[in-house]
Amino acid sequence: MLDEIRTRPSLETARLALRPWRAADAPRLAELANDLDVTRMTGGMPNPYGLADAQAFLARRDTDDFEPEPHFAIEVVGEGLAGGIGFYALGGLGPEVGYWLGKPFWGRGYATEALKRVMRWTREDWRVRCVVAGHFADNPASGVVLVKAGFLYTGEVTLSPSRARGEDAPSRRMVWLA
Helix, strand or coil, X not given: CXXXXXXXXXXXXXXXXXXXXXXXXXXXXXXXHCCHHHHCCXXXXXXXXXXXXXXXXXXXXXXXXXXXXCEEEEEECCCEEEEEEEEECCCCCCCXXXXXXXXXXXXXXXXXXXXXXXXXXXXXXXXXXEEEEEEECCCHHHHHHHHHCCCXXXXXXXXXXXXXXXXXXXXXXXXXXX
C-alpha cells in the first residue's frame, strides 16, 4: 500500500479523475484560482493568484514527499482541471484536508464527490484513521460538503489564517474518524 502512495495514485469517480498535479496544469490553475471568491475560502492561496503562484505550487508538489501530504488535482471528465484537494501534516490528531473548486464548477456536487472518494482512499489505502478539517464560518456550503463526507463538528471555532483575506477568520473545526 505505501508503494502505491509513494507513486502518486490516481482515483476515479463517475464524473471525476483525482490525479497527480502536472506542470502543464499551471495556466488553468492560475485561471481558476485567480478569483477572490475562491481564494478567500482557502487558508494558503493568495489573491491575486498568478501563473508564478501556480508554478510555485506545482514545483512543491513535484518535490514534496507524497506520503505525509498527498495532493490531487480534481479533473472533471470531459471538462478538464476544476480544482484541488490535499492533506497537510499539521500535527495534532491527524492530517488536515483542504479542497477548492473553480467557480464554474460550484453547485454541481463535485466537491462532495471528490472528498468522499479521497476519504475512502484515506481509510482503505493510506490507512489514516483520523483527519481534521475546518471551514470558514462564512462558507457554510463547505460545511455541508464535509458533513456529507462523514465529518462531524467538534464545537470548536478558531481563528484561522486566510492569505487572500489578509487576516485570520473564524473557522468551524471538524473531525473524521475511520
